[in-house]
Amino acid sequence: MRSCVDARTEELPVAVRAQGLGKSFPGVRALTNVDFDVRHGEVHALMGENGAGKSTLIRILSGVHRADEGTITVTGAAVPFRNGRFPGSPGEAERAGISVVHQEIDLLPNLSVAENIGLGRQRTRFGLLLQRLMRERATAALARLGIALNVRLRLADCPIAVRQMVAIARALDVSAQLLILDEPTSSLDAEETARLFTMLRRLRDGGLAIVLISHSIGEVCSIADRITVLRNGTRVGTWNAPELPPAALVEMMTGRTVTSGERSSVAPAVLPELPALRAEDLACGHVLGPVTLSLHAGETLGIAGLLGSGRSELLRAIFGADAPDGGTVAVKGVRVRPGSVRASIAAGMAFLSEDRARDGVFADLSVGENLLMALQARCGAMRPIPRTEAKAIVDRFIAALGIRAASADAPIASLSGGNQQKVLLARWLAIEPTVLLLDEPTRGMDVGARAEIESLLASLRHRGLALAIVSSELDETVRTSQRVLVLRDRAVAGMIESADVSEGAILALVAHGGDPA
């Protein structure tokens, strides 16, 4: 553990101070009266759940959004902000010394490393680029980070971790006071993350102010000097990192109490019957570590974990939507060909993705056509479902699931999100699966629609389906699940058995992992 950090940060000069920031979007209050300061020589972690206001805060700091209320002051800024309160454009923020490295690295893969670092700030002579000067500057910028790299390399030929470093070098090339990193580790593996953090510590010790956004509690605890937690657009508080243990941090983020004592035995019960679904050592690149799980007929397995913990990736790997690197999946004891959606469906699996628009809805087609698509795909192109039979199936599901559509021939785009979701659920129920994998089945739905889906899922379970449900709503997981698998940092943190399932038990595992607190 780091020593005397808290004592040190107390005396550090403030680099950037935001006071009373407020921001509204049409229909949404994104930020309310947020105070936030970053000091020179500290890594300041900004934590919060989705929609807590982290992104909005960063966008105001970097000049993308304009705050409705409040001011931002940059100590030692050469020029005051033109409106006197906050940066009016990303360029102005950059000139004031605020640099951002975004989650999707916004560099140009076709250009060289040097060009990426120097782009937009290149020196010219008689309108011609001074290539050599640009390369020298880029080399120097990378050297400051402790990286030796041929700056003539095309960026696309560099590994992602190196691109991340180049993005940071670009951000620092403008004599930055404050460096903001938005989810810098989301596409890095453990070793690359360690390299990045070594570099960040060096920059911190050199006096740079760093704001870090990350969903990984473990990472934040290992590098942050101070932590600010946002929830629902307001600041919950700022703590010196050692004063905020993981459990308390999760509690602050979610607003729910973690009671470590509730944790139960982690060993899964040995069930005699053949599981409906068994995944062994399933792994998928650096997004999912080896995971083993069993799922039985008539049971709902909740899969919990923070965003980026590998919960969606786990379902996708089981279904074959993303090809796993290793491990096996078996349905009722029969091995399924890995990475093949069709093999998974043939084996009796069905998968409802979290992204309806991207992975589910055929916007051009009607409600009925959308509903029958999986069944038709399984029958094959040569065996069309007869019209009368198709109509019977569609009408049956529209009635059973209470889908509110003008008619089966209405375009699916004319339905509300909740009803579209029901159509997609019906699409899978129509093939009568034995295992139903659901990723955020109630996302974006109002309370009524949510309750309908939940009771529907419960009745499916009673009829002997095996369900695995990923949800970021803890109360929903607790309500629907018999057992809960908790993922943390892309690996299994533990399994909570029936009697012990509670929000507290899940949060404890999310916060502490398998280790006792």
Added chain:
Amino acid sequence: MNASAMHSWHRWRSAIAWPLVAIVMLLLVNAAFDWTRTGTFAGAFQRGGFLSIVMIDGRPTGAIMDTLSRGATVALLAIGMALVIAGRGIDLSIGTVMAITGVTAAAVVDRGAPGWLAIPAALAAALVCGAWNGFLVTIGRLQPFVATLILMVAGRGIAQALADGQILTFRDPVIEFLSGGRVPWLPVPVPLLVAMLAALVTFIATRRTAAGLLLEAVGSNPGAARLAGIRERLLVFVTYVASALCAGLAGLIECARVRSADPSRLGLSLELAGIFAVVAGGASLAGGRFVLGGAIAGAYLLQTMTTTMYARDVSSDVAPLPIACVILAVCLLGSPRFRSDLRAIVKRGKQ
């Protein structure tokens, strides 16, 4: 008729309406010209008039019959292109595939083989071309535009090599039947028959099976199609093969018309006519819904325009401009959004 049939009928009608309206208007314009020329309304229907159908050597002739016959080429191309575009692709190679097929047929006949052997050989060449495109798009994962551009450019060289760089002329009754043949009990140009037959086969293959629906799903959302268990790569592959076979038939008809195959001119820039026809028939280049009838109507709109230009003695250098204007008008009127914008403007004008 049940609700679903009503629905598809509505879609069919809206796709085909605007090209048909444009064709009828063109016919009326031609009739008006003939009226002023001859001084009588009946002039349009008399010999030399645009709407006349006169029996010569026991076969009907006239501008309309000519349009029906010549329009078959682009109609065939449009059928194949409609399928490819429905699957979110594009096939730029069909003009070149026409040349390769025509040259193959001519070369086979040139070596003394009979026509009934040359036609399957030529279509086999088209099949290989289509499989190549399909391979590049589905296995090679190239963008369709780039994948088919390769054959569009390189295929001309293949055709040149097959023809030894010459224009191959031939006489063969079987191949010539494809353009000038006479069916005893049916006074219809053979090219039109071929196109209608191709349309019928395609219709049955797509709409009497589920292939058409699955293809529309792939074009509408390829990612979702894969997750629903649709064999999206196989479907897309087949569309490129179908498109090349349609182009092959078109190539045979075109070279039968002139009894020669010119590797550098045959089918030149007809891929654009095919795309035009599909778009005029109400399809979106973004993939999804397709209506075969709309694409065929679009093809015949193009041909009616071309025949009109000939009939009105418009120089072939200038002809593309009025053709483009009509196509633009049809595409704009066929777009629901443009129509609603137009209505809003008209309404504002009245106030």
